[in-house]
Amino acid sequence: MKRHLVTYSLNLLLLILPLIAFPQWDNGQISVYFSLPEVALLDIEPDGSNRIHFTMIPSAESGRPAEMEEVTDETLWINYTSALPENQTSRSITAEISQGIVPSGIRLYLEAQRYSGNGRGKTGQPAGKVELSNQPRPVITGIGNGLTGDGIMNGHQLVFSVEISDYSGISSAGEMNFILLYTLTDN
Amino acid sequence: MKVTLYFLLFFTLPLLTKAQDLMIQTEGDANFSHSLTPISEAGLDYPSTLEAESSILISVIYDNLLDKKNNPNDKWRVHLHKTDMEWNPELSLEARRTGRGFKPNNPGNPNIHDGDNFQPVTNIPAYFFRGRGEIVQIPVSLQLRGFSVTMGARDFETSLVFTVYDDW
Numbered sequence: 001m002k003r004h005l006v007t008y009s010l011n012l013l014l015l016i017l018p019l020i021a022f023p024q025w026d027n028g029q030i031s032v033y034f035s036l037p038e039v040a041l042l043d044i045e046p047d048g049s050n051r052i053h054f055t056m057i058p059s060a061e062s063g064r065p066a067e068m069e070e071v072t073d074e075t076l077w078i079n080y081t082s083a084l085p086e087n088q089t090s091r092s093i094t095a096e097i098s099q100g101i102v103p104s105g106i107r108l109y110l111e112a113q114r115y116s117g118n119g120r121g122k123t124g125q126p127a128g129k130v131e132l133s134n135q136p137r138p139v140i141t142g143i144g145n146g147l148t149g150d151g152i153m154n155g156h157q158l159v160f161s162v163e164i165s166d167y168s169g170i171s172s173a174g175e176m177n178f179i180l181l182y183t184l185t186d187n
Numbered sequence: 188m189k190v191t192l193y194f195l196l197f198f199t200l201p202l203l204t205k206a207q208d209l210m211i212q213t214e215g216d217a218n219f220s221h222s223l224t225p226i227s228e229a230g231l232d233y234p235s236t237l238e239a240e241s242s243i244l245i246s247v248i249y250d251n252l253l254d255k256k257n258n259p260n261d262k263w264r265v266h267l268h269k270t271d272m273e274w275n276p277e278l279s280l281e282a283r284r285t286g287r288g289f290k291p292n293n294p295g296n297p298n299i300h301d302g303d304n305f306q307p308v309t310n311i312p313a314y315f316f317r318g319r320g321e322i323v324q325i326p327v328s329l330q331l332r333g334f335s336v337t338m339g340a341r342d343f344e345t346s347l348v349f350t351v352y353d354d355w
Contacts, residue, residue, distance in 0.1 A: 029213060032218075038340040145339040
């Protein structure tokens with residue numbers, strides 16, 4: 001009986017073994033590489049028309065001080081795109097007067113506003129109202145991997161203001177031009 | 188004697204009944220870095236899609252001449268997935284077959300189907316295309332989406348795995 005059982009079991013195994021033979025397969029591999037580079041781009045909008053103009057007008061009445069025609073300008077925006085390497089956490093934007101000298105008795109200020117627009121990622125924070133000079137001073141800090149969007153109404157609005165600090169220091173009339181340099185710099 | 192015979196059959200039968208031996212060969216690699224268009228204006232991001240500059244070639248061939256002679260038109264299918272080394276989940280890789288390849292030492296159109304529209308490549312194997320018999324140098328093109336400056340300056344690498352199965 002036992003012998004018959006063994007025989008039948010072996011016969012059954014022989015019948016089903018072909019059915020459980022595995023399908024063949026093989027595989028091959030291809031490597032895919034992609035690098036994103038470091039990016040640091042900055043510009044002032046509106047493009048091609050980013051001059052601001054302040055005019056001091058004399059008083060019509062003797063004994064009264066001269067005044068600025070407009071004390072602030074809010075027409076300019078700053079845009080940027082930033083991609084940092086792995087070992088770096090943030091960047092800043094500094095501003096300085098690279099050409100020209102602010103006349104004695106007058107102070108020129110710049111204050112970047114909070115970010116707005118259709119950018120994404122880590123945009124920066126305003127550094128507050130800054131007096132412009134020939135030394136670079138941060139106006140926006142904490143910029144990470146991100147972009148502001150392009151054009152006006154994107155990025156940080158720039159508010160320039162001018163103040164007469166010392167009338168006795170204002171020595172002459174005339175037109176004075178300055179060039180401001182903005183730098184997106186690693187921290 | 189009988190026991191010995193059964194013993195021998197038990198171990199050799201699976202070998203006799205196994206399916207045809209097909210192999211898959213891959214040529215080329217894909218490097219998207221040289222295709223990346225520089226950002227043209229401050230405030231902008233990269234363009235949304237990149238196609239790899241280099242072409243990948245896939246060949247499905249028999250492992251031995253006996254199989255090739257006895258079953259020259261065996262059905263097979265290719266599945267595709269990726270194994271990430273350094274990747275970002277926002278990156279989306281897509282693949283498509285851009286040609287039919289050719290039959291070695293045999294004129295005529297290769298019998299190959301599907302896979303000619305871009306389809307996502309994920310970490311889970313998915314059906315890509317199928318064919319019959321040996322077909323070599325099937326071109327495959329890749330497309331990358333989802334990259335952005337918000338990912339920072341980084342290197343990414345993944346490995347595409349093409350698997351050929353006997354289509355029973």
